[in-house]
Amino acid sequence: MTKSLKFQELEYIRFDPCAGDEGEVSCRTIRLVKARKQHPCFLGTAPGEDGHLIQPGDVYRSERALIDGDYWGNYAVCVPCMDKWLTDIGHRPRVQIAI
């Protein structure tokens, strides 16, 4: 089964839900991966959001980073959230890529 993404993979990778946060982030590893189990979407956990989940089989953006040299954070963000965000900041869907 193939799924097409609205935006290029690089645009999802560059998407940064933590932009503007204080704190030092290092050792970042960002990948687009297919979920093997449910993950809460990082943006869905924000106050007032619906707390939606990324379902097994869905593609999501996985980010692992060392925060303030102190602890490892894992952030999962679903594609619909990134689509909305990328559209909001003026990105236009381009080529359809099959993954």
Ligand SMILES: [Zn+2]
């Ligand atoms: Zn989401």
